[in-house]
Amino acid sequence: MATILSVSGSPSPVSRTARLLRHLDGTLAAEGHDVVPLDVRSLPAEALLRADFGHPAIVEARRLFEQADGIVVGTPVYKAAYSGLLKSLLDLLPQAVLTGKTVLPLATGGTVAHVLAIDYALRPVLASMGAAHIVQGWFVLDKDIAIREDDAVSVDVATQEALDVVLAQFSAALKDGRPRAAAA
Numbered sequence: 001m002a003t004i005l006s007v008s009g010s011p012s013p014v015s016r017t018a019r020l021l022r023h024l025d026g027t028l029a030a031e032g033h034d035v036v037p038l039d040v041r042s043l044p045a046e047a048l049l050r051a052d053f054g055h056p057a058i059v060e061a062r063r064l065f066e067q068a069d070g071i072v073v074g075t076p077v078y079k080a081a082y083s084g085l086l087k088s089l090l091d092l093l094p095q096a097v098l099t100g101k102t103v104l105p106l107a108t109g110g111t112v113a114h115v116l117a118i119d120y121a122l123r124p125v126l127a128s129m130g131a132a133h134i135v136q137g138w139f140v141l142d143k144d145i146a147i148r149e150d151d152a153v154s155v156d157v158a159t160q161e162a163l164d165v166v167l168a169q170f171s172a173a174l175k176d177g178r179p180r181a182a183a184a
Contacts, residue, residue: 001031001032001033001034002033002034002069002070002171002174002175003033003034003036003067003068003069003070004025004028004033004034004035004036004068004069004070004071004072004174005036005038005064005065005067005068005070005071005072006021006022006024006025006028006035006036006037006038006071006072006074007021007038007040007071007072007073007074007086007089008021008037008038008039008040008041008074008075009040009073009074009075009076009082009083009085009086009089010039010040010041010074010075010076010083010085011040011041011083011084011085012041012076013041014147015041015076016076016108016142016145016147017074017075017076017106017107017108018039018041018074019145019147019153020074020106020108020140020145020153020155021037021072021074021106022037022153023153023155024072024106024163024167025037025072027164027167028072028167028171031171033070033171033174036064036068038061038064040085040086040088040089041085043057043058043061043089044057048085048088048089048092049088051091051092052092053092058092061089061092061093062092062093062094062097065093065097065098066097068101069101069102069174070101070102070103070104070170070173070174071098071101071102071103071104071131072103072104072106072170073086073103073104073105073106073122073126074106074107074108075105075106075107075108075122076107076108076109077107077108077109077114077117077139080113080114080116080117080121081117081121081122082107082117082121082122082125087125090125090129093129095128095129095130096129096130097129097130098126098129098130098131098132099129099130099131099132100130100132101130101131101132101133102131102132102133102134102135102170102173102174103126103131103133103134103135104134104135104137104166104167104170105118105122105123105126105134105137106118106137106138106139106140106166107122107137107138107139107140108139108140108141108142108145109139109141109142110141110142110143111141112139112141114139115139117139118137118138118139119137122137123137133173135166135169135170135173136166136169137166138162138163138166140155140159140163141159143156144156144159145159
């Protein structure tokens with residue numbers, strides 16, 4: 001199966017976005033994919049803010065992007081756009097780092113007024129970085145993500161059903177795209 005890099009662009013240590021991604025990572029792993037989580041907030045702030053391309057943590061993040069077959073990018077929506085933290089990392093990656101990759105954009109936010117942030121803010125950046133296929137993204141309302149007492153994530157039933165469809169489309173695109181990418 002595919003190697004998937006699951007990137008959380010949330011700056012919060014108690015992020016619904018990151019927890020949702022880790023929840024979805026379990027689904028992808030159960031399908032046989034090798035899932036590698038990356039929380040951008042764990043990267044050194046100084047390296048991100050000073051654009052230190054050679055910092056070992058940035059070099060490692062670049063390697064993870066380069067080695068992945070598919071990328072899941074999750075971000076909270078702030079001011080109708082993806083997070084500045086995610087932008088900081090994307091700015092440090094090579095322009096063509098997503099060439100040949102299948103990408104699934106996901107976003108979380110407090111209101112449906114932000115639903116278009118995926119298509120109008122995040123998708124163009126991912127396309128400009130060479131993504132071979134950007135599957136339909138999905139926006140999840142914060143209220144539909146619950147953190148249980150045992151720290152596990154619970155997702156609203158209708159939202160989980162929609163996410164299952166999106167993940168299935170992502171997995172199918174990875175499977176369909178891998179032979180063509182290998183033959184190229």
